[in-house]
Amino acid sequence: MTGHTVRLQTLGKVTSCRSDQSLLDAYLRENVWLPHGCTQGTCGSCKLKVLDGEVDHGDAPAFTLTPEEREQGITLACQATPRSDLLVEPLAEVSDDGVVRHPLRDLTGSVVVLEDIARDTRRVVVELTEAMPFNAGQYAELRVPGTGVWRQYSMANPPSETHRLEFHVRRTPGGVATDGWVFASLAVGDAVDVRGPLGVFGISRPQEEPAILIAGGTGLAPMKSMVLHALAEGLVPELYLYHGGRTEADLYDGDLFRALDAEHPHFHYRPCLSEQQWDGASGMVTDVVLEDFATCKGMSAYLCGPPAMVEAAGKVLKRRRMAPRLVFKEEFTDAADLAAAGGPLATAS
Numbered sequence: 530m531t532g533h534t535v536r537l538q539t540l541g542k543v544t545s546c547r548s549d550q551s552l553l554d555a556y557l558r559e560n561v562w563l564p565h566g567c568t569q570g571t572c573g574s575c576k577l578k579v580l581d582g583e584v585d586h587g588d589a590p591a592f593t594l595t596p597e598e599r600e601q602g603i604t605l606a607c608q609a610t611p612r613s614d615l616l617v618e619p620l621a622e623v624s625d626d627g628v629v630r631h632p633l634r635d636l637t638g639s640v641v642v643l644e645d646i647a648r649d650t651r652r653v654v655v656e657l658t659e660a661m662p663f664n665a666g667q668y669a670e671l672r673v674p675g676t677g678v679w680r681q682y683s684m685a686n687p688p689s690e691t692h693r694l695e696f697h698v699r700r701t702p703g704g705v706a707t708d709g710w711v712f713a714s715l716a717v718g719d720a721v722d723v724r725g726p727l728g729v730f731g732i733s734r735p736q737e738e739p740a741i742l743i744a745g746g747t748g749l750a751p752m753k754s755m756v757l758h759a760l761a762e763g764l765v766p767e768l769y770l771y772h773g774g775r776t777e778a779d780l781y782d783g784d785l786f787r788a789l790d791a792e793h794p795h796f797h798y799r800p801c802l803s804e805q806q807w808d809g810a811s812g813m814v815t816d817v818v819l820e821d822f823a824t825c826k827g828m829s830a831y832l833c834g835p836p837a838m839v840e841a842a843g844k845v846l847k848r849r850r851m852a853p854r855l856v857f858k859e860e861f862t863d864a865a866d867l868a869a870a871g872g873p874l875a876t877a878s
């Protein structure tokens with residue numbers, strides 16, 4: 530496979546990139562941090578300007594990379610592969626935010642835990658042969674055997690556990706990764722290929738603002754990692770975790786969060802059910818947040834879950850006067866959520 534030299538103009542960083550490798554993949558493996566989010570071609574946060582040379586735009590969708598942008602030499606680093614040596618420049622500012630980054634790597638492991646934890650939801654724990662350092666809130670990709678398909682799942686364990694990764698997988702009817710693998714043939718002891726870490730979502734350094742974490746379904750996974758890490762390291766002065774489901778069958782790990790709530794005066798766990806009356810909070814998780822806070826000014830929020838929930842949460846937080854720069858969203862979309870929303874990966878989950 531031929532390789533090309535890629536140079537980042539402002540940082541002066543040079544890497545070698547194979548003609549079948551994305552520019553983002555090449556730089557992250559060298560531990561050169563480029564802005565990115567979803568690695569699915571859907572968030573647009575990895576846009577680069579190609580100042581010299583030619584790229585293949587790959588599967589970049591037109592709603593993320595418009596024909597006009599292509600004309601201007603803009604490409605998506607997560608989708609583009611080189612056709613020549615390149616000089617490129619990220620569109621987003623690459624600044625040192627003080628967060629320690631970890632290089633992207635290929636690893637192998639085996640399944641040590643496989644359990645049903647909620648409606649159509651399984652916990653998969655993979656023991657790696659080598660450590661994979663990551664930040665709380667990041668995700669990894671698992672290869673679906675025999676398909677060439679990789680699927681993204683957030684690590685739910687704290688980053689102090691680098692050899693043992695916990696994932697929460699929600700079933701998509703007919704999905705390649707779920708009905709075709711995790712909910713069909715996958716068994717304890719099976720080998721798994723893992724690629725990671727990826728993504729910028731999460732809490733990895735101390736912050737002054739209280740944080741509201743709003744999760745829907747398996748959007749709880751990165752929040753679990755963040756809560757465990759933030760409490761262990763004392764990163765956040767006040768931490769609120771909201772987990773939304775339709776009925777009690779959708780909630781999981783409640784005993785753990787209730788125990789943390791009892792142990793840590795500044796941690797508050799609020800499970801919410803939208804279709805069942807119970808002794809906890811009832812209603813859409815975003816409506817419960819709206820009722821609970823008269824103002825969110827001076828607070829931050831982390832959102833992960835179905836796109837409709839994330840959008841509704843953004844509106845609620847704006848209504849409660851949270852600064853938009855303090856609202857963080859997981860940019861990759863779970864395949865089950867995309868399928869439910871009729872999104873671009875709906876047929877390939």
Ligand code: FES
Nearest residue numbers: 566567568573607
């Ligand atoms: S579009 Fe490339 S990281 Fe999201």
